[in-house]
Amino acid sequence: MMGWIDGIMSVYAVSDLHGQYNTFIKGLEKIGFSDADTLYVIGDAIDRGPDGIKILRYIREHDNMDLILGNHEFMMLNSVPADGGPGFDGVDADIWLFFNGGITTYEEYGNISVEQKKTILGWLATRQVIKIIDINGTEFCLTHSFYIPGCENKRYDELTYDTVSHIVWDSIYRTGDDTHAEDIYGNYDHIFVTGHVPVQRIYMSYEGDDDYNRLEMHRHGNLLCIDGGCALGYNSGINNGAIFLRLDDLKEFPVPVVAQQS
Ligand SMILES: [Mn+2]
Numbered sequence: 001m002m003g004w005i006d007g008i009m010s011v012y013a014v015s016d017l018h019g020q021y022n023t024f025i026k027g028l029e030k031i032g033f034s035d036a037d038t039l040y041v042i043g044d045a046i047d048r049g050p051d052g053i054k055i056l057r058y059i060r061e062h063d064n065m066d067l068i069l070g071n072h073e074f075m076m077l078n079s080v081p082a083d084g085g086p087g088f089d090g091v092d093a094d095i096w097l098f099f100n101g102g103i104t105t106y107e108e109y110g111n112i113s114v115e116q117k118k119t120i121l122g123w124l125a126t127r128q129v130i131k132i133i134d135i136n137g138t139e140f141c142l143t144h145s146f147y148i149p150g151c152e153n154k155r156y157d158e159l160t161y162d163t164v165s166h167i168v169w170d171s172i173y174r175t176g177d178d179t180h181a182e183d184i185y186g187n188y189d190h191i192f193v194t195g196h197v198p199v200q201r202i203y204m205s206y207e208g209d210d211d212y213n214r215l216e217m218h219r220h221g222n223l224l225c226i227d228g229g230c231a232l233g234y235n236s237g238i239n240n241g242a243i244f245l246r247l248d249d250l251k252e253f254p255v256p257v258v259a260q261q262s
Contacts, residue, residue, distance in 0.1 A: 015042035015195025019049025043070020043144030048101035084117030141190035146170035198229035
């Protein structure tokens with residue numbers, strides 16, 4: 001029934017890698033990821049850490065991996081020219097580069113060819129924002145954060161800016177924030193797999209737990225969050241990293257952030 005018993009055909013999810021390429025590769029090794037498996041990266045592969053573009057290219061070059069758009073890829077798409085040209089004059093350029101750690105990605109992006117830039121941007125613009133997948137009869141909804149019915153399996157370039165913005169930014173955990181959202185997940189039958197807010201922050205501010213060191217998936221009913229806080233980087237002083245989740249049996253594989261070689 002479940003392929004992983006024989007070492008074949010498992011489906012994994014991970015989110016919020018935030019440029020931590022070495023941690024990403026270490027995680028793939030830890031789960032024994034093979035060509036028969038599938039991996040969904042549920043947004044925010046880029047920014048803050050140094051190797052976001054490298055992660056995007058790695059995902060794009062593997063047929064059994066895909067990216068669901070996060071707010072960081074959304075900001076990038078709305079910052080730089082879609083034709084791979086120089087500069088940044090999009091509506092999100094300021095919040096991306098100067099308030100959300102996009103500058104590291106922009107620097108890395110500056111080192112690839114115009115052709116490679118166009119390829120990456122074209123690929124990003126055709127990624128899905130909400131993805132529904134069925135695994136052994138269980139319906140999973142993969143979204144970076146929020147859910148809007150009717151947007152399932154739609155690509156970024158098929159949705160409006162405002163719709164994508166709500167899906168990738170709004171969160172029930174960002175209390176007091178202008179992207180704070182209603183807890184709507186219980187109204188639906190899917191198991192939601194999301195990222196966007198580090199689990200350590202949820203355990204602290206939403207659960208009132210003062211332990212920053214839980215690199216564990218957070219569950220709230222049918223809403224799962226697997227953002228392990230790679231955004232905080234290496235040597236953060238807390239137990240942060242990536243949480244790979246095997247959807248077949250909901251087994252977690254936590255991977256603390258490892259040092260970058262560069
Ligand atoms: Mn995010």
